[in-house]
Amino acid sequence: MAVLSFDNVSILQEDVPTLQQVNLEMNEGDFAYLIGKTGSGKSTLFRSIYAELPINSGVARVAGYSLNDIKRSDIPFLRRKLGFVFQDFQLLTDRNVEKNLSFVLEATGHSNPDEIRFRIEQVLAQVGMSNAIQKRVHRLSGGEQQRVCIARAILNKPLLLLADEPTGHLDPEVSLEIMQLFKQLNQQGTAILMASHDYNTMRQVPGKLLKIEAGRIFPVNSLD
Numbered sequence: 001m002a003v004l005s006f007d008n009v010s011i012l013q014e015d016v017p018t019l020q021q022v023n024l025e026m027n028e029g030d031f032a033y034l035i036g037k038t039g040s041g042k043s044t045l046f047r048s049i050y051a052e053l054p055i056n057s058g059v060a061r062v063a064g065y066s067l068n069d070i071k072r073s074d075i076p077f078l079r080r081k082l083g084f085v086f087q088d089f090q091l092l093t094d095r096n097v098e099k100n101l102s103f104v105l106e107a108t109g110h111s112n113p114d115e116i117r118f119r120i121e122q123v124l125a126q127v128g129m130s131n132a133i134q135k136r137v138h139r140l141s142g143g144e145q146q147r148v149c150i151a152r153a154i155l156n157k158p159l160l161l162l163a164d165e166p167t168g169h170l171d172p173e174v175s176l177e178i179m180q181l182f183k184q185l186n187q188q189g190t191a192i193l194m195a196s197h198d199y200n201t202m203r204q205v206p207g208k209l210l211k212i213e214a215g216r217i218f219p220v221n222s223l224d
């Protein structure tokens with residue numbers, strides 16, 4: 001099943017073409033890296049996928065929603081089918097791990113405390129952080145914080161994970177552990193689109209390579 005399909009999609013921001021005639025398809029179980037310099041259009045692509053930027057031309061569908069004519073009221077439902085992992089974690093650092101995760105579930109329509117607790121325990125087990133449920137985030141290492149971010153991203157069982165330089169602030173050994181975790185999630189079916197500059201870890205966890213340059217996206221065969 002296609003979780004994302006962009007057919008000749010262009011986006012203009014203040015009359016500047018920031019995505020140009022992009023063709024991109026991602027299916028369940030795909031793993032793709034987006035490689036490009038600063039200013040090449042990675043954020044524009046991500047923002048368009050979660051319907052923060054309107055499509056100016058072409059046809060785009062994500063997780064069963066048409067981005068060409070998505071209703072405002074449907075945008076939160078589209079976003080529940082996506083998971084987000086950022087370079088700088090974006091956790092509530094003065095709260096514990098449980099609160100960081102329950103906050104997301106409560107904000108996305110869950111209210112039963114037992115179900116919330118059960119789901120939190122499930123995702124923490126998946127990322128190897130079961131013992132950290134009561135720990136405050138600022139006491140965790142960078143790698144542990146990124147594991148919690150991944151747990152947060154998969155709470156609502158997304159079809160597609162968007163990751164923006166998720167190993168950018170981690171040392172090589174921890175980066176590799178985090179990449180192995182993404183690989184496991186991918187093998188369970190979650191499609192992953194990851195912007196990265198981290199060629200070392202990309203070599204160890206191979207994926208499809210997509211180059212982005214001046215708003216255009218094209219496949220490449222190697223990192224060289």
Ligand SMILES: Nc1ncnc2c1ncn2[C@@H]1O[C@H](COP(=O)(O)OP(=O)(O)OP(=O)(O)O)[C@@H](O)[C@H]1O
Nearest residue numbers: 013014016018036037038039040041042043044045
């Ligand atoms: N609101 C805007 N109006 C006009 N041009 C914009 C706007 N936002 C971004 N751009 C331009 O679009 C291009 C792509 O920007 P974008 O933020 O998507 O790049 P990026 O690849 O994510 O960069 P970075 O890695 O630094 O975040 C850049 O040339 C940028 O200057």
